Amino acid sequence: MRDLRVAIIGGGPAGTYAADILTNNHPGATVDLFERLPAPYGLVRYGVAPDHPRIKEIIKALGRVLAKPGIRFLGNVEFGTDLTFDEALKFYDAVIVATGAMADRPLNIPGIELDGSYGAADFVSWYDGHPDVGREWPLHAEKVAVLGAGNVALDIARVLAKTADEQLVTEIPENVYQGLKANQASDVHVFARRGPAQIKFTPLELRELNHSPNVDVLVHPEGFEIDEGSEQAIQKSKQTKMVVDTLLKWLDNEPTGAAHRIHIHFCASPVEVLGEDGKVTGLRTERTELVGDGTVRGTGEYTDWDVDAVYRAIGYLSSPLPGLPFDHVAGVIPNEGGRVLGEDGEQLPHAYATGWIKRGPVGLIGHTKSDAAETIKNLLEDVESLPAPEQPSEDAVLEFLSEKGVNYTTLEGWLQLDAHERALGEPHGRERIKVVPREEMIEISAIRAEVH
Structure with a gap:
């Protein structure tokens, strides 16, 4: 199976599990995980009540996935504005939407x-x-x-x-x-x-x-x-x-x-x-x-x-994304096993979905694993029929975002923000105190991977 470059839209559990399963099942696959917020983990960070530390233990497992070779986190990137679906196809063989429901x-x-x-x-x-x-x-x-x-x-x-x-x-x-x-x-x-x-x-x-x-x-x-x-x-x-x-x-x-x-x-x-x-x-x-x-x-x-x-x-309820079909009644992207379907009911090339935007906001966080496994299985079945992107270099998309003035964050930046929040909490005997303003999150996360 040929090498594969995949963009996953959404840095919560659904997107992270999909990245993990894809790289486990296809050693030649590399993933860029895009998130519109400066920090990863989606619903686990911003949808679970703060007095649920046991549930938030899942962050440790998600963090191990983000640290895997072949997976790159890119935060503070708004899909549809900073990076459109058509623009993504210049750099990736496929796009998996995992934006959840907020x-x-x-x-x-x-x-x-x-x-x-x-x-x-x-x-x-x-x-x-x-x-x-x-x-x-x-x-x-x-x-x-x-x-x-x-x-x-x-x-x-x-x-x-x-x-x-x-x-x-x-x-x-x-x-x-x-x-x-x-x-x-x-x-x-x-x-x-x-x-x-x-x-x-x-x-x-x-x-x-x-x-x-x-x-x-x-x-x-x-x-x-x-x-x-x-x-x-x-x-x-x-x-x-x-x-x-x-x-x-x-x-x-x-x-x-x-x-x-x-x-x-x-x-x-x-x-x-x-x-x-x-x-x-x-x-x-x-x-x-x-x-x-x-x-x-x-x-x-x-x-x-x-x-x-x-x-x-x-x-x-999930929200529609620019450039992709959406079922406003069911609140999902129309799909068959994670393969996105166009208005004519035919498979939309390069487009896949997983998580709540695929099946609706039902089930617990753990249920997204089997959901992602189905989507990845179908994506891998389609690999040979997917045209290769024009600019498959890992640096190409970073150069594109920088030229557009997108102040994206990285995993290294998140680790710095994570350490900062923990340091804020330590004098008070707390695990962390969250930084709220987006601008402050970005400033603390301002570590840049070099673009060659």
């Missing part, structure tokens, strides 16, 4: 646009110190609703309910600490549309709600339904059984007088965000009932909740 899936109910109604992705980006979001977040609401039955909903509830000082041991930057210190939330209500056996919480994430002495976790019995279909789901899945067992135990919880409370409500579907003078004043839900197959139907029974803010955590 936008909020919309919830089309009345009042969702009111002041005090927020998307989960925006809030997560704020508390994770994403360089492209504002430095402040309004946290004046005392009673908050979180809509969703996945781990992101739990993350938001936990971050809102815990004290700022409890989270100071993490890598949160100073602006996030100061924001959380001003947080007024005393009661956080999590609403799930279905029952306890249908939710997407993982056992570990759920149990972490109960780890703070400053937070009571209260499961409300109304809507806590376990029907025959639920019993079957519990028997089929050890994970589902662990989640339901934890929730059953918490059904007996009584308030201890803790300053903050997380309330979990089941079979409660949001139908309207209530407001006055353009601001959130409440949430209306409809009681649902299970119908035996894991789905629910409305009962026509409504409840109005007194809340001052609403966070929707109903899923992420």
